[in-house]
Amino acid sequence: MSQRLVVIGSQWGDEGKGKITDFFACRADMVVRFQGGNNAGHSVMFNGKKYSLQSIPSGIFNPSTVNIMGNGMVVNPESVVVELQKLRDQGITDFQLFISDRAAMVMPWHADLDGAYEAQKGNKLIGTTKKGIGPAYCDKYSRSGLRMGDLLEPDYFAQRLHDAMVIKNRELEMLGLPSYDYQKVYKRFMDLAEILGPRITDTSYLINKYLREEDKKILFEGAQGMMLCIDHGTYPYVTSSTPSAASVPVGAGIAPQWINNVLGVAKAYCTRVGEGPFPTELFDEIANEIRERGHEYGTVTGRPRRIGWFDAVVARYTSQIAGISSWALMLFDVLSGLKTVKICTHYELDGKIVETPPSTISKLSRCKPVYIELPGWNEDISGIKSFDELPQNAKNYVRKIEEITGVPVGVLSVGPDRSQTILISPLLQEF
Numbered sequence: 001m002s003q004r005l006v007v008i009g010s011q012w013g014d015e016g017k018g019k020i021t022d023f024f025a026c027r028a029d030m031v032v033r034f035q036g037g038n039n040a041g042h043s044v045m046f047n048g049k050k051y052s053l054q055s056i057p058s059g060i061f062n063p064s065t066v067n068i069m070g071n072g073m074v075v076n077p078e079s080v081v082v083e084l085q086k087l088r089d090q091g092i093t094d095f096q097l098f099i100s101d102r103a104a105m106v107m108p109w110h111a112d113l114d115g116a117y118e119a120q121k122g123n124k125l126i127g128t129t130k131k132g133i134g135p136a137y138c139d140k141y142s143r144s145g146l147r148m149g150d151l152l153e154p155d156y157f158a159q160r161l162h163d164a165m166v167i168k169n170r171e172l173e174m175l176g177l178p179s180y181d182y183q184k185v186y187k188r189f190m191d192l193a194e195i196l197g198p199r200i201t202d203t204s205y206l207i208n209k210y211l212r213e214e215d216k217k218i219l220f221e222g223a224q225g226m227m228l229c230i231d232h233g234t235y236p237y238v239t240s241s242t243p244s245a246a247s248v249p250v251g252a253g254i255a256p257q258w259i260n261n262v263l264g265v266a267k268a269y270c271t272r273v274g275e276g277p278f279p280t281e282l283f284d285e286i287a288n289e290i291r292e293r294g295h296e297y298g299t300v301t302g303r304p305r306r307i308g309w310f311d312a313v314v315a316r317y318t319s320q321i322a323g324i325s326s327w328a329l330m331l332f333d334v335l336s337g338l339k340t341v342k343i344c345t346h347y348e349l350d351g352k353i354v355e356t357p358p359s360t361i362s363k364l365s366r367c368k369p370v371y372i373e374l375p376g377w378n379e380d381i382s383g384i385k386s387f388d389e390l391p392q393n394a395k396n397y398v399r400k401i402e403e404i405t406g407v408p409v410g411v412l413s414v415g416p417d418r419s420q421t422i423l424i425s426p427l428l429q430e431f
């Protein structure tokens with residue numbers, strides 16, 4: 001029987017998912033993206049070169065790995081073509097990539113509308129990536145969107161495009177934005193169909209075939225993080241999909257019982273970029289120390305990330321909702337040298353102890369963290385190869401997180417390099 005592993009972010013994104021996904025993608029026969037689109041982004045170091053991926057799965061560097069962009073994604077065909085060209089320019093020419101015929105398509109106006117909706121929000125903007133992800137998902141659920149498979153039937157596509165453009169051009173005009181010329185869009189998308197057509201197929205069929213094969217390893221690659229989940233995150237400061245293992249069956253087209261091994265990626269502390277409540281946020285010298293040691297600056301904007309202690313309220317919540325069976329605890333080495341380390345076990349909200357994050361950001365902003373404090377460790381742990389070699393206080397910190405969250409730590413990351421990864425869980429060692 002196949003082995004499956006789901007990797008998801010469990011905080012507010014930027015947890016170090018890229019490193020862990022690449023680590024397991026090298027061993028996988030198939031890598032499947034199941035939600036989100038080109039709002040995700042991570043850099044991969046490979047043979048001394050740096051590559052960046054947005055919507056293409058992380059197994060693309062291995063010629064024998066089948067990469068799938070699943071039906072739960074929103075796919076921008078224009079940006080897939082650009083991404084593929086960039087990879088080819090960097091010498092990545094031998095790869096296998098398939099795109100679901102049922103995946104929603106991101107059209108050129110979706111990015112315009114994303115920008116316009118944000119502009120209307122004034123200082124209450126979400127801070128989206130402006131890739132049109134929200135508007136594309138809106139069209140999918142309002143049943144007016146186009147899908148990748150439509151590109152394979154020119155007459156059908158022409159009609160669907162026409163119907164969609166009548167509505168969208170009206171909306172663009174109302175917002176004072178330029179409308180699109182039907183013939184030009186049709187022609188461009190037929191060109192894209194010629195390039196991507198051979199890759200568009202029933203990917204659910206391909207995944208199900210692999211699931212039933214002996215010894216196949218299938219990695220399901222999540223994007224964003226659970227606190228950005230449209231249902232369970234800090235709404236409205238969220239993305240428009242569900243970055244949870246619960247998304248895999250729907251977004252890949254498989255049965256739920258195949259999902260049994262879910263790795264939740266979490267930093268050993270917490271960070272958040274941009275707006276939105278962050279109960280364990282630190283404003284003191286410790287925040288600066290962690291920020292400098294962890295290079296906690298946004299990769300695109302260079303903005304300093306907000307820093308906080310490990311939030312076990314968030315961890316318990318996301319592990320339960322997303323079905324996390326083990327943690328990948330990232331940037332653990334960054335905590336070395338602190339006199340004491342804290343873990344938030346509960347919040348206090350209006351004089352009462354709460355166990356889970358409240359649903360509104362107004363209440364979450366009033367939550368005060370309740371901490372336990374543990375002795376820190378001074379040793380540099382970045383060269384350590386096994387859990388047993390860790391200083392006792394570092395071990396105690398890991399064990400405390402396991403105890404409070406009820407989920408074992410399966411992977412410890414003690415540095416950016418692949419070799420600085422300690423695999424603890426036997427299930428993960430086998431993958």
Ligand code: IMP
Nearest residue numbers: 013039040041127128129130224238239
């Ligand atoms: P959208 O997904 O572009 O609609 O953006 C909605 C929110 O999700 C914004 O706060 C983005 O910064 C955040 N976001 C989207 N994708 C990612 C990601 O891959 N990592 C971290 N944050 C993300």
